[in-house]
Amino acid sequence: xxxxxxxxxxxxxxxxxxxxxxxxxxxxxxxxxxxxxxxxxxxxxxxxxxxxxxxxxxxxxxxxxxxxxxxxxxxxxxxxxxxxxxxxxxxxxxxxxxxxxxxxxxxxxxxxxxxxxxxxxxxxxxxxxxxxxxxxxxxxxxxxxxxxxxxxxxxxxxxxxxxxxxxxxxxxxxxxxxxxxxxxxxxxxxxxxxxxxxxxxxxxxxxxxxxxxxxxxxxxxxxxxxxxxxxxxxxxxxxxxxxxxxxxxxxxxxxx
Amino acid sequence: xxxxxxxxxxxxxxxxxxxxxxxxxxxxxxxxxxxxxxxxxxxxxxxxxxxxxxxxxxxxxxxxxxxxxxxxxxxxxxxxxxxxxxxxxxxxxxxxxxxxxxxxxxxxxxxxxxxxxxxxxxxxxxxxxxxxxxxxxxxxxxxxxxxxxxxxxxxxxxxxxxxxxxxxxxxxxxxxxxxxxxxxxxxxxxxxxxxxxxxxxxxxxxxxxxxxxxxxxxxxxxxxxxxxxxxxxxxxxxxxxxxxxxxxxxxxxxxxxxxxxxxxxxxxxxxxxxxxxxxxxxxxxxxxxxxxxxxxxxxxxxxxxxxxxxxxxxxxxxxxxxxxxxxxxxxxxxxxxxxxxxxxxxxxxxxxxxxxxxxxxxxxxxxxxxxxx
Numbered sequence: 001x002x003x004x005x006x007x008x009x010x011x012x013x014x015x016x017x018x019x020x021x022x023x024x025x026x027x028x029x030x031x032x033x034x035x036x037x038x039x040x041x042x043x044x045x046x047x048x049x050x051x052x053x054x055x056x057x058x059x060x061x062x063x064x065x066x067x068x069x070x071x072x073x074x075x076x077x078x079x080x081x082x083x084x085x086x087x088x089x090x091x092x093x094x095x096x097x098x099x100x101x102x103x104x105x106x107x108x109x110x111x112x113x114x115x116x117x118x119x120x121x122x123x124x125x126x127x128x129x130x131x132x133x134x135x136x137x138x139x140x141x142x143x144x145x146x147x148x149x150x151x152x153x154x155x156x157x158x159x160x161x162x163x164x165x166x167x168x169x170x171x172x173x174x175x176x177x178x179x180x181x182x183x184x185x186x187x188x189x190x191x192x193x194x195x196x197x198x199x200x201x202x203x204x205x206x207x208x209x210x211x212x213x214x215x216x217x218x219x220x221x222x223x224x225x226x227x228x229x230x231x232x233x234x235x236x237x238x239x240x241x242x243x244x245x246x247x248x249x250x251x252x253x254x255x256x
Numbered sequence: 257x258x259x260x261x262x263x264x265x266x267x268x269x270x271x272x273x274x275x276x277x278x279x280x281x282x283x284x285x286x287x288x289x290x291x292x293x294x295x296x297x298x299x300x301x302x303x304x305x306x307x308x309x310x311x312x313x314x315x316x317x318x319x320x321x322x323x324x325x326x327x328x329x330x331x332x333x334x335x336x337x338x339x340x341x342x343x344x345x346x347x348x349x350x351x352x353x354x355x356x357x358x359x360x361x362x363x364x365x366x367x368x369x370x371x372x373x374x375x376x377x378x379x380x381x382x383x384x385x386x387x388x389x390x391x392x393x394x395x396x397x398x399x400x401x402x403x404x405x406x407x408x409x410x411x412x413x414x415x416x417x418x419x420x421x422x423x424x425x426x427x428x429x430x431x432x433x434x435x436x437x438x439x440x441x442x443x444x445x446x447x448x449x450x451x452x453x454x455x456x457x458x459x460x461x462x463x464x465x466x467x468x469x470x471x472x473x474x475x476x477x478x479x480x481x482x483x484x485x486x487x488x489x490x491x492x493x494x495x496x497x498x499x500x501x502x503x504x505x506x507x508x509x510x511x512x513x514x515x516x517x518x519x520x521x522x523x524x525x526x527x528x529x530x531x532x533x534x535x536x537x538x539x540x541x542x543x544x545x546x547x548x549x550x551x552x553x554x555x556x557x558x559x560x561x562x563x564x565x566x567x568x569x570x571x572x573x574x575x576x577x578x579x580x581x582x583x584x585x586x587x588x589x590x591x592x593x594x595x596x597x598x599x600x601x602x603x604x605x606x607x608x609x610x611x612x613x614x615x616x617x618x619x620x621x622x623x624x625x626x627x628x629x
Contacts, residue, residue, distance in 0.1 A: 075512060090510040092503030094570035095496075103500060104511030106493045117491040 351544025383527020
């Protein structure tokens with residue numbers, strides 16, 4: 001397998017007396033979809049936030065694309081190409097697709113060579129280009145996002161990450177709020193990211209999604225990585241057993 | 257198969273044409289304004305005249321100026337309750353500075369300029385404090401600006417020593433103020449035709465009553481402010497960020513927009529347009545009055561809402577506030593001309609506000625309906 005693009009080694013993070021992430025090693029390779037699994041409180045989100053810079057790990061290092069990003073601020077990490085798409089998507093639903101792809105980075109032109117105005121047609125065109133690349137169809141680009149479906153909004157968030165040259169996309173429960181056809185679309189998007197050689201870290205509770213797109217399953221429990229299973233060897237049963245902890249404790253342990 | 261297709265079609269057939277509803281919800285306030293003008297023109301003698309229209313426009317400037325800044329604030333899902341007294345504070349400050357400078361022997365022009373400058377500057381202070389409280393201390397806008405409502409009110413009355421007006425403006429100063437506040441760039445006078453800048457001093461009383469102001473200065477000044485702030489909101493990056501914050505403050509923060517700084521600037525803008533309103537009020541009435549904008553505060557919020565700006569943020573524009581202000585001014589004048597007790601104006605405006613909110617909800621319901629198809 002190719003050199004890892006992201007390597008987290010020995011990462012720990014405590015909150016008071018609670019060890020949320022405990023000496024975790026975690027790798028992502030180019031063009032790979034890694035599912036990060038675990039029960040609530042297993043440490044998935046904390047680990048992700050240590051990578052995206054939201055939290056500062058107390059020990060360990062995070063190397064991305066050859067550079068140590070362990071204690072860099074979130075904005076710097078984003079500008080290096082790690083895009084996190086949270087469940088709430090961080091979109092302005094009162095604005096159109098173009099405005100959202102360029103949120104906070106609006107392109108302006110000079111009106112009469114003097115007054116700087118937002119160049120809406122350019123932004124719409126660029127947005128349309130990246131949507132086409134991802135094979136996303138949105139009926140009208142002048143529509144406000146509030147008029148789009150949940151899957152289309154998710155697609156806009158992904159398109160935005162793509163447009164700004166994401167090198168690694170982290171997605172937190174991307175299908176949680178969607179209907180079945182929409183879920184399929186989002187999974188197809190994840191596949192097309194992989195085809196573009198862009199790795200994805202997928203946090204999900206939905207076993208079906210994970211089995212459908214992930215190349216590798218990393219399972220966390222009580223702050224530690226307890227299993228790292230390639231897709232070929234994974235079955236739902238094995239995964240669930242690792243998640244609830246019965247794989248460590250033996251077949252007969254009953255978890256309540 | 258054929259049956260199910262037919263029933264599907266029947267289900268999707270909207271009750272009313274969606275485009276028609278969209279047109280109605282977007283432009284009902286314009287149509288309503290037009291309807292009011294037509295109604296009063298037909299029923300009220302003297303309503304349909306250049307003279308009256310110019311007076312309506314002049315009347316509307318106070319509310320309109322306040323509603324410009326208010327629109328920015330409301331788009332960010334805030335509200336500014338303090339601007340009514342900011343108008344007064346600005347009016348009083350301007351009057352005092354002019355009076356004292358003129359009394360100290362300064363030129364009238366210089367005293368006026370310095371007064372205007374002071375009046376605009378002082379209006380930025382409550383705006384700045386509001387902005388700091390809302391953005392940095394996270395005080396809800398309603399509470400922060402309600403507190404400022406009391407503080408600014410007190411400050412304005414302190415500056416008049418508790419009086420209803422600033423006393424002691426010289427006759428010369430008042431004449432100069434009136435020249436702008438009640439003046440016009442262009443007059444139409446029977447037998448004289450069009451006259452620029454100044455009404456001829458040698459008119460008969462009967463002629464004076466027939467003079468029409470075609471371009472009153474307060475209207476021109478307000479129009480300029482409308483254009484500048486409408487442009488900023490609709491076309492610039494600053495305006496776009498205002499909508500982003502109104503849509504999702506979280507999204508704005510994550511996309512790197514400096515939300516705190518932006519909110520502070522917006523409350524300062526709100527104070528600024530109220531300051532212009534205060535200065536203009538002084539020019540029109542030649543009396544610095546603490547309560548100059550008191551009654552106009554809720555009207556300015558009403559104008560914003562009637563104009564289609566969503567109180568929950570993210571939606572609205574300056575033209576809506578302009579139309580809303582005009583609706584209120586037309587109602588005020590029209591009801592007087594019809595000889596209806598002006599108290600009715602409150603009731604009618606109240607009803608119009610409720611209609612505005614209902615229409616807004618209809619629009620949201622329609623949007624939901626469309627997105628579910």
